[in-house]
Amino acid sequence: MTTTQHPLGSGFGATSTAEEVIKGIDLTGKVAIVTGGYSGIGLETARVLRAAGAEVVVPARDVERARTALKDVPGAEVGHLDLLDPASIDAFAEKILASGRPLHLLVNSAGIMATPLARDARGYEGQFATNHLGHFQLTTRLWPALVAAGGARVVALSSRGIRFAGVDFDDLHFEHRTYEPFVAYGQSKTANALFAVEVDRRGQAQGIRAFAVHPGLIVDTGLVKHLDPAALQAAGALDSEGRPVRDPERQMKTVQQGAATSVWCATSPQLDGLGGVYCENVDISPLVTPENEAAWAGGDSVPGVLSRAVDPEAAARLWEVSERLTA
Template sequence: MPTPQTPLRSGFGAASTTSEVIAGIDLSGRTAIVTGGYSGLGRQTVRTFTAAGAQVVVPARDVPRAEARLAGIDGVQVWPMDLLDPASIDAFADRFLATGLPLHLLVNSAGIMAAPLTRDARGFESQFATNHLGHFLLTARLWLALAAADGARVVQVSSLGHRYSPVLFDDPGFERHPYDPWAGYGQSKTANILFALALDERGQASGVRAFSCHPGSIAGTGLEKHVPPEMLVAAGVINADGTPVLDPARGLKTPEQGAATLVWAATSPALAGLGGVYCENCDIAPVAPRLTGETTMADGGRLSGVQAYAVDPDAADRLWSLSEQLLGITFSTNRTNRTNR
């Protein structure tokens, strides 16, 4: 039975931190993979997991740089991987599967935002390719390890920015539609939510549950590198001197507050037996009223919840099929089949 997209009244909120949501939870003997785990929210998630006893693997394009950013955190390894390179993803997954370890936690946190139109070597638009397709392929290739955990969780880091666009199924690569960086970002973040919904429906028979989440707006993580500073100031995200504005009630958070929803979705006992839902502020989010007209970054402080198009089971199934088609794979979620190309 699908989990209702209805708040649980978790006892946590917008200002809750990773240390608060992980309190009393022991991750000893657990293995996690965190993409984007060497900066911002990802690094705080890695720090929290390892402090609770988990062993964590962080994929990175630039291994020395990632190792330097994670220096001093015990229990973490950095392995090479590029989300835009299928061969690199295959090599990473093969290396992990060769360890024979079950994968208890997969947090797909890496991403880019509002990037100018660029295409990868396959011709895919970069935000959709990085934020969604790369993580779809990585999850598919790691499936045997997830199923072997007998209770794994997959967390897709989405965003309130999903409100900028549904998935453009007739033209996901913006080959016929005019390209807008925020529409491209919104499409990829909607895809994160739909992927979690579809993955949870297919994976729960193997003990794998999936969630998506909005962490909030955390300035200074590097995600905003394509956004002009004056736009961030106008949106109330940073001050004129470049320092972050902190106001959890408006979703403007520290990394410890932003990563709390990721950690909560990955570890909270309150979510046992549940899945497929979009979370924010360390709880399941409600379905938001349908937006009319254009929204901007400045609207983020007054908006919350998930758009209905992002939790539509039919759209989730359609995205699954489209992703398999674009990647040339069959993502089988039984316990014995490998992903077929």
């Protein structure tokens, strides 16, 4: 497989923060939507985009909670959206389109991880439905606004969780196999990465470029609420007192560091003319080749992306399946 998965030598790294990577970039006149923009790295992403001058819209299932969380982000807008409710996604998108505003930046940052088995009203598995299908529907409904920007970027939050599973096209919703929370998570995160590949292919001629991001392991957000603290301690993510371990070279980051790659992908001129790539530590990730797969799988300090997560044939197939699933 030919690939553009080659690091640029961006000058940034694992310790870089969102504020550092956006320094000197003026987003005045730009419109940004950040899902999950009222907690964790999504909130930090929304904050720095707004501080750089962008109009920022944060979709939220709990509007009042979002407004409270965004009280220190003056001017940020909040709209109702539930990624598990197709009607609410359509309603949110229709309001954005009716406003006539172009959409320059769409950061799909919301997500859930390793949850117990749950299904939406359509019977779709919850992690795949939330992390991938909800964002697929949102992005495709907002497509006219992305085109109208005359140069837009879509950022899909993926994860090193791609290592847990690829996309099982024969049983996406665990109807015939035993449900494993991390397998379902891995499938959804691989889907996020593949989605960026196909958004970029389909959108490039219309000025839309897309990027997938591994933000790092940030344990002081709501994402890990379904994980056993003892397991996080055993993995070295929490110390003996239950406090987060900070070791950016092993992907254990602060919220500010975790948001850096998303913000870089959304705004950096270093990425002009590029897209459809998976990024981490504020650079494009190298492709994990057979000879370095053991080292990559053996720890979090070796950067890289598995070929199955950037495979253009799988990305095209996933798009077609997602169209059917979201009607």
